Amino acid sequence: MSTHIGAQPGEIAPVVLLPGDPKRAQWIAEAFLEDATCYSEVRGMLGFTGTWQGQRVSVQGSGMGQPSMAIYVNELFDEYDVRSIVRVGSCGALSEKVAVRDVIIASGACTDSAMNRITFEGLDYAPVADFGLLRAAVDAAEARDVTAHVGLIFSADSSFYASRPELMTRMVSYGVLGVEMEASALYTIAAHWERKALAVCTVSDHVVTGEETSAEERERTFADMVEIALTAAFDLETGHAAPRELGSTSSPPRPGV
Numbered sequence: 001m002s003t004h005i006g007a008q009p010g011e012i013a014p015v016v017l018l019p020g021d022p023k024r025a026q027w028i029a030e031a032f033l034e035d036a037t038c039y040s041e042v043r044g045m046l047g048f049t050g051t052w053q054g055q056r057v058s059v060q061g062s063g064m065g066q067p068s069m070a071i072y073v074n075e076l077f078d079e080y081d082v083r084s085i086v087r088v089g090s091c092g093a094l095s096e097k098v099a100v101r102d103v104i105i106a107s108g109a110c111t112d113s114a115m116n117r118i119t120f121e122g123l124d125y126a127p128v129a130d131f132g133l134l135r136a137a138v139d140a141a142e143a144r145d146v147t148a149h150v151g152l153i154f155s156a157d158s159s160f161y162a163s164r165p166e167l168m169t170r171m172v173s174y175g176v177l178g179v180e181m182e183a184s185a186l187y188t189i190a191a192h193w194e195r196k197a198l199a200v201c202t203v204s205d206h207v208v209t210g211e212e213t214s215a216e217e218r219e220r221t222f223a224d225m226v227e228i229a230l231t232a233a234f235d236l237e238t239g240h241a242a243p244r245e246l247g248s249t250s251s252p253p254r255p256g257v
């Protein structure tokens with residue numbers, strides 16, 4: 001086992017879904033995976049491995065905020081050889097273009113966290129999603145009746161209860177769609193390990209209008225996000241979302257089609 005994950009080598013699949021909430025990890029394992037077993041209960045941060053459409057997948061809680069998430073993600077990449085991590089989170093909408101229950105697929109992430117600044121000695125690193133996962137997630141969302149937005153998310157260390165409306169308005173005017181607490185460091189850590197990462201978040205509340213989803217609605221809309229994440233991760237793993245050649249204007253035929 002690693003310091004914070006109680007799994008033996010080989011017990012965690014190469015593809016991991018990463019919700020902040022460990023109870024969401026359990027719900028995903030029970031609702032979406034077959035033959036799921038719990039490989040870790042260390043600190044109550046549950047992790048499960050099972051199969052989805054015959055393919056091994058794990059789901060690991062990461063806690064709230066970038067320092068907690070970074071511990072789990074570093075151990076998943078370093079000690080369990082995980083290849084792809086898709087965060088399946090909740091987020092608040094900042095932009096009027098985004099409604100509660102919509103999905104945000106984060107192409108990149110801004111942050112007020114010091115984590116990147118420490119790593120890059122004050123330089124502004126630009127954390128971005130893996131392009132293959134991003135494109136596969138957009139395809140998966142388009143194939144469903146889901147309103148998905150692709151763009152920037154704000155990974156906030158300090159604003160869950162801090163009211164900074166002017167700053168949020170300015171961020172929206174620079175293209176930021178929503179706010180959560182993990183994507184930026186996830187993208188940076190994945191780049192460090194040369195692995196793939198993406199954050200797909202369901203809008204649970206609107207920071208500007210104050211609208212919120214009910215618990216029942218959250219569960220239903222979270223299911224869309226989980227299906228998008230699983231479809232995207234395995235389209236990429238199985239080559240169904242193989243990169244197009246640079247300069248080509250059309251998609252290559254999909255294998256087996």
Ligand SMILES: O=P(O)(O)O[C@H]1O[C@H](CO)[C@@H](O)[C@H]1O
Pocket residue numbers: 019020021063064065088089090091180181182
């Ligand atoms: O629903 P999760 O994945 O935990 O994500 C969001 O919810 C938590 C805050 O309530 C933060 O972790 C934020 O990123």
Ligand SMILES: O=c1cc[nH]c(=O)[nH]1
Pocket residue numbers: 090091092093160179180181204205207
């Ligand atoms: O981090 C989060 C998650 C949901 N809603 C918010 O406003 N912030």
